[in-house]
Structure formats: structure tokens, C-alpha cells
Amino acid sequence: MRLRTEDDGTAMLLVPEGAIKLNASAAAALALVDGQRTVDEIVAALCARFDVGEARARDDVTALLERLCMRRMLVLS
Amino acid sequence: MTDVRPLSLLCELTYRCNLQCPYCYNPLDLDGYRDELDTATWQRVIGEAADMGIVQLGFSGGEPTLRRDLPTLISSAARRGLYTNLITQGTFLDDGRIAELAAAGLDHIQISLQAPERELADEIAGTVVHDRKLDAIARVQKSAIALTLNCVLHRNNHDSMAAVIELAAAFGVRKLELANVQFYGWAYRNRGGLMPTREQVAHGLQVATDAKRRFAGQMEIVYVLPDYFEDRPKACMHGWGRAFMTVAPNGKTMPCPGAAAISSLTFDNVRERGLAQIWSQSSAFTTYRGTDWMPDPCRSCERREIDWGGCRCQAFALTGNAAAVDPACALSPDHDIILALRETGDRHPTLVPRRMREVAAPAVGVGRSAIPEM
Numbered sequence: 001m002r003l004r005t006e007d008d009g010t011a012m013l014l015v016p017e018g019a020i021k022l023n024a025s026a027a028a029a030l031a032l033v034d035g036q037r038t039v040d041e042i043v044a045a046l047c048a049r050f051d052v053g054e055a056r057a058r059d060d061v062t063a064l065l066e067r068l069c070m071r072r073m074l075v076l077s
Numbered sequence: 078m079t080d081v082r083p084l085s086l087l088c089e090l091t092y093r094c095n096l097q098c099p100y101c102y103n104p105l106d107l108d109g110y111r112d113e114l115d116t117a118t119w120q121r122v123i124g125e126a127a128d129m130g131i132v133q134l135g136f137s138g139g140e141p142t143l144r145r146d147l148p149t150l151i152s153s154a155a156r157r158g159l160y161t162n163l164i165t166q167g168t169f170l171d172d173g174r175i176a177e178l179a180a181a182g183l184d185h186i187q188i189s190l191q192a193p194e195r196e197l198a199d200e201i202a203g204t205v206v207h208d209r210k211l212d213a214i215a216r217v218q219k220s221a222i223a224l225t226l227n228c229v230l231h232r233n234n235h236d237s238m239a240a241v242i243e244l245a246a247a248f249g250v251r252k253l254e255l256a257n258v259q260f261y262g263w264a265y266r267n268r269g270g271l272m273p274t275r276e277q278v279a280h281g282l283q284v285a286t287d288a289k290r291r292f293a294g295q296m297e298i299v300y301v302l303p304d305y306f307e308d309r310p311k312a313c314m315h316g317w318g319r320a321f322m323t324v325a326p327n328g329k330t331m332p333c334p335g336a337a338a339i340s341s342l343t344f345d346n347v348r349e350r351g352l353a354q355i356w357s358q359s360s361a362f363t364t365y366r367g368t369d370w371m372p373d374p375c376r377s378c379e380r381r382e383i384d385w386g387g388c389r390c391q392a393f394a395l396t397g398n399a400a401a402v403d404p405a406c407a408l409s410p411d412h413d414i415i416l417a418l419r420e421t422g423d424r425h426p427t428l429v430p431r432r433m434r435e436v437a438a439p440a441v442g443v444g445r446s447a448i449p450e451m
Contacts, residue, residue: 001223002160002184004132012132014160016185016223016252019084019132071297072251 001073003030015073025050029061033074039065081366083356085133086126087323087334088119090147092139096166097203097430098191100229100271101263103139104337107433110326116146118348120153122324125352127157131322137164137334139326142174148181155182162187167213168206175213175220185223187254188214192228193240201233203430214248225252230281231271232424238281242288246296253296255285257303261335263431265394268418270428275419278306305419309380310387310403317389318366322356330355332362335390339399365389370400374408 002014003022011027013020022030028050032042039061046057068074092107104110114122126134134154141147142165154161163178167188178186190210191198198207217224226248228234228241238255245253257278260268273281285300292298304311314321318332328346331337337344345359356362364370368381375386387403395404395414402409409415 004158004160006130014132014184016160016187016225017085017133017135017162019160070294072295 001068003027013073015071025060026064029064033065039076081319082130083126083322084131084320085135085322086122086131086352087135087137087321088122088141088150089137089139089323089325089334090119090141090144090150091326093143093433094138094140094166094431095143095168095204096140096206097432098201098229099263099267099428099430100231100258101431102259102261102335103431104262105266107139107431110329113144113326114324114328114347116149118328119146119150122347122352123150123153123159124157126322127154127159129353129356132158132160133162134159135162135164140166140169142169148177151178151181151183155184160184165189166202166206166210167217168209170213170216172216175216175222179220179222183222185225186217187225187227188217190226190228190241190244192234193237193244197234197237214250218248218250224250225254226250227254227256229256229258230273231258232273232277233271235273235277235281239284239288242284242292242298246292250296252299254299254301255281256299256301257281257306259304260394261338261390263429265338267428269423269425272305272418272424273303275306278303304388304391304403304405305415307405308407310384310391310405312384313388313391313403316366316385317364318356318362319385322352324352330359330361332365333390336361338390339393341393341399365399372400372402375402378408 003011004014005011011022013022013030029042029046032045043054043057043061046052047054065074069076091113092103092110123134136147136150141163151161161183162185163183164187188210191201195207199205214226226245230238241255242253257273258264258271264271282300285298289298314333321333323331323334324347325331325337328348329337329344330347331344336342342361342364344361345355371381371386375381387405389399391405392401392403393399396411401411404411404415406412
């Protein structure tokens with residue numbers, strides 16, 4: 001899968017034969033998924049950048065990653 | 078101009094194929110598409126697609142790996158940031174070819190399987206293919222390219238569905254599509270021989286539902302019901318001329334791969350017009366775009382911007398009028414056609430293999446068998 005940012009700033013996730021429109025927070029979270037960062041690091045980076053609490057950020061990131069894992073687009077290791 | 082933007086382009090590079098699957102959705106007059114676009118024209122089309130904001134590019138056919146310039150075209154698309162998909166039957170995917178495709182930047186391969194058992198698979202394909210396909214699946218799984226396994230279901234292989242799921246799981250496949258045959262092109266011609274029974278479709282749904290639960294998080298399983306067994310039409314291509322474009326091997330440009338069958342439409346060709354111009358102006362695209370063309374009851378239906386009136390090709394095939402309500406819809410005045418086919422299926426055992434050229438029935442006393450052309 002691949003993250004693609006349009007000229008107008010909107011983002012979409014390109015997956016086999018499909019595209020998933022992302023809201024701004026999902027796009028910001030997935031932009032941090034690089035195969036290296038841990039979930040903790042992604043949450044910390046989002047908290048540092050946006051006005052969001054740690055618990056809320058963790059819930060949202062976990063829910064997003066779980067959905068992608070269920071569709072086998074992402075593997076947690 | 079139009080306010081809808083295409084997201085996906087399907088490049089049907091060639092209609093040549095070494096298989097003869099009777100469920101192929103390609104048009105019957107395959108021989109009329111032999112004058113294929115050259116590499117430079119395909120590259121121009123891919124560039125125009127990227128300029129238009131298209132994000133998904135599919136390479137299919139026929140069998141697209143028969144085109145020697147496939148890696149060149151993939152790299153043209155990859156360089157422009159397009160997500161590239163190859164839809165193949167897989168019989169030519171040796172290690173060298175897979176490495177070449179990966180190096181070109183290919184993102185995703187969909188390999189079709191005829192059946193989980195060798196004998197049945199080879200019988201459906203009309204030639205010896207099964208073992209080569211299994212080899213190809215194993216090879217792609219070792220590469221960096223994402224893999225989807227696809228099996229078209231019909232009356233002759235439906236009962237093997239559970240075995241297809243086991244086979245896919247054994248290969249560690251991440252996505253499996255179990256798609257009931259939809260009746261276009263050769264499949265429409267072979268409808269009576271392919272139509273599953275009600276029991277098969279219902280049992281299939283149960284098998285798929287169980288498997289989805291069993292393999293959750295391990296393998297994504299998609300089970301596509303046949304239109305003929307549903308009461309609401311599918312949002313075919315996400316609406317006519319709303320998201321998809323297809324360019325046939327000879328450059329004919331269509332809203333979907335089946336549209337050439339609608340003889341009341343005129344199609345433009347990328348040899349003569351640019352892709353963006355065709356998208357916004359070609360009558361083949363504008364005629365059924367949006368909701369203005371809709372008859373009642375679609376026009377006033379609350380689902381009109383959900384299913385976009387269903388499938389124009391199906392309406393044309395079953396009623397002779399591409400602007401008719403899709404007969405798959407229970408609200409269609411022609412829904413009785415679907416109900417009758419669902420019950421009786423017009424079922425018969427004969428299947429006509431997909432061939433490049435119509436083969437005339439042999440004259441009496443001549444035992445010559447037809448040799449399929451590549």
C-alpha cells in the first residue's frame with residue numbers, strides 16, 4: 001500500500017485495485033508509519049505535533065492500524 | 078467539463094491469451110482487436126492518465142504478459158506515482174519475469190485460479206496450466222509484490238470453493254477473491270453452461286462467511302454474489318463514467334471493459350483523441366453519467382446515487398435497451414427475466430471455449446480439430 005498526497009493536501013491510501021480516502025488525522029498517523037517507528041513513537045509524535053491527548057491519540061492510532069491489519073494491508077511486528 | 082474525476086484506468090494490452098476459459102468477459106469478436114496500440118501510444122496514454130489525477134493503473138487483457146513491453150509500461154506508470162496492478166493468469170511468471178516486473182516497480186499482481194484441482198482447472202482453461210499457476214503463486218509470494226488470488230466461480234467449480242480457500246491459506250495468500258461469474262462477453266454466451274444453482278450460491282455464501290471468520294486478520298476473503306441472485310443492482314464501476322476508464326487493445330476507450338457490447342454507443346479511440354478529452358466529452362462516457370438519463374423508478378429512487386442505476390451492459394444484454402432499469406433490480410419492470418433465469422437458469426452442459434477467431438463447425442466427415450490461436 002502507498003500513501004498519496006494530492007495537490008490540495010488531501011490524502012489517500014492506495015491499495016491493490018483501490019483507494020481509501022483518509023481524513024487529516026488518519027493521514028498524519030499513516031505518514032509516520034515507516035516500518036521502523038513503534039506505535040508508542042507514532043503516538044508521541046502525533047501528540048507533539050497536534051493538540052491531542054495521549055489516550056485519545058493512542059485509541060485512534062490503534063483502531064486505525066488494527067483495521068489495516070485486519071485487511072492484511074499492514075503487519076505489526 | 079465534468080466535476081467527476083477518474084481514479085482508475087484499465088489498460089487491456091492485448092486480447093491474445095493461451096487459455097480458453099469459457100467465462101471470460103472479453104468481447105466475442107476478439108479478432109477485431111489485433112491491431113494493438115504500440116508502446117509509445119500506451120506510454121502517452123499512461124502519462125495523460127497521471128496528468129488527469131488517475132491513481133490506479135491496471136494491466137490486463139487477454140494475457141498482458143504476452144506483451145514484451147509490459148515492464149516498460151509498468152515503469153512509465155510507476156515513475157508517475159501510479160499504483161500498478163497486473164491481472165494475469167500467471168502461466169508465464171517464472172523467476173526472471175517476476176524479477177523484471179518487480180524491478181519495473183509493479184505493486185500488485187492478481188493471479189486467477191480456475192479450480193483447486195489440477196484436472197478440473199486444466200479442463201476449464203482448455204489447456205495444461207494448473208501446476209504452472211501454483212508455481213507462479215509461490216514465486217510471487219517470495220517477491221515484494223503484493224498478491225491477490227482470484228477464482229471465478231460457476232456451476233462446474235462452485236462445489237470446490239472450500240478447497241480454493243484451503244489452497245489460498247496454504248500459500249499464505251493475503252487476499253482471496255471468490256467472484257461468482259458475471260455474464261458479459263464470452264460468459265454471457267456461455268451463460269447456460271456456467272449459471273450456478275441456487276443451492277450452490279447459498280452454500281457458497283455460508284462457506285465464505287465461515288471462512289472470513291476463521292481467517293480474520295490472516296487472509297481477506299471477498300465473496301462476490303452474482304447479480305442474477307440479488308434483488309438490488311451493484312454500483313457497477315461506481316457509476317458509469319464516474320471513476321473508471323478502460324482502453325481496449327486497439328485503443329477503443331470505454332467506461333468499463335464490457336461496454337463494447339452496447340452496440341448503440343459510439344466509442345472514441347486514444348489514437349485520435351486525448352484521454353482527458355474522451356473522459357469529459359466522449360458520448361460513450363456522458364450518455365449514462367450521473368442521474369439525468371435515468372428512467373423511472375431509478376430517477377426518483379433514494380438509492381440512485383448509491384447504485385447509479387446498476388449496470389448498463391446488463392440492461393442492454395437482457396432488454397436490448399442500455400437506458401433501461403438494470404433487470405437485476407427487483408423494482409425493474411424486467412426483473413422477471415432475472416427471476417426466470419435464476420430458477421431455470423436456461424441451464425445446459427455446453428460450453429464454447431474462448432477463441433481468438435470463430436471456428437466454423439467442421440464439415441461433415443472432416444475430423445479436423447480446431448487449433449486455438451495465440
